[in-house]
Amino acid sequence: MILTVGERIRLLTILPDQGDLTTIRIVRQLRESLSFSEEEHAEYGITLDGGMIHWRTEADAAGKNIVVGPKATDVIRAKLAELDKAKKLTEAHLSLCDKFALGEDES
Numbered sequence: 001m002i003l004t005v006g007e008r009i010r011l012l013t014i015l016p017d018q019g020d021l022t023t024i025r026i027v028r029q030l031r032e033s034l035s036f037s038e039e040e041h042a043e044y045g046i047t048l049d050g051g052m053i054h055w056r057t058e059a060d061a062a063g064k065n066i067v068v069g070p071k072a073t074d075v076i077r078a079k080l081a082e083l084d085k086a087k088k089l090t091e092a093h094l095s096l097c098d099k100f101a102l103g104e105d106e107s
Contacts, residue, residue, distance in 0.1 A: 002063040005044055005055050007096055008034045014079045023075060030072045040064075076100050 003011070012034050015027050036046060045056040068076070080102045083089045089097070097103065 001066055001068050001099060003034070003066050003099075004063045004095075005036075005046070005057075005060045006092070007099070008036075008064070008066070009053055010092060010096060011076065014076075014083070016075065016079060019075075022071070026069070026071050027075060030068065030075075033066050033068075073100060077102060 012031060015031060016023070018024070019027065036044070040046070044059050045054075047054050076096070077100050080089070080093065080097055080100060083093065084097075084102065
């Protein structure tokens with residue numbers, strides 16, 4: 001799945017810290033896939049300033065292909081659904097909701 005820097009950062013912030021053993025192992029692997037290499041830090045100009053992450057958005061036009069398996073997809077969808085139910089989704093989450101088909105199962 002092609003994810004932008006912003007989408008990767010948002011996913012990293014919503015992944016659960018707790019769960020059963022299988023879920024935590026999958027989340028750990030997903031965090032590693034979503035994290036940024038030294039080369040990406042340089043390429044995107046990623047910086048942290050006062051708790052805010054900044055990057056050059058023009059360098060992120062193509063995004064990066066991240067493998068997200070079915071169980072990881074379920075974990076992400078569950079977290080997005082939780083945020084939706086609590087009315088804590090923001091406009092920044094919209095692309096993730098679309099990519100992870102949040103709401104498509106509902107009739």
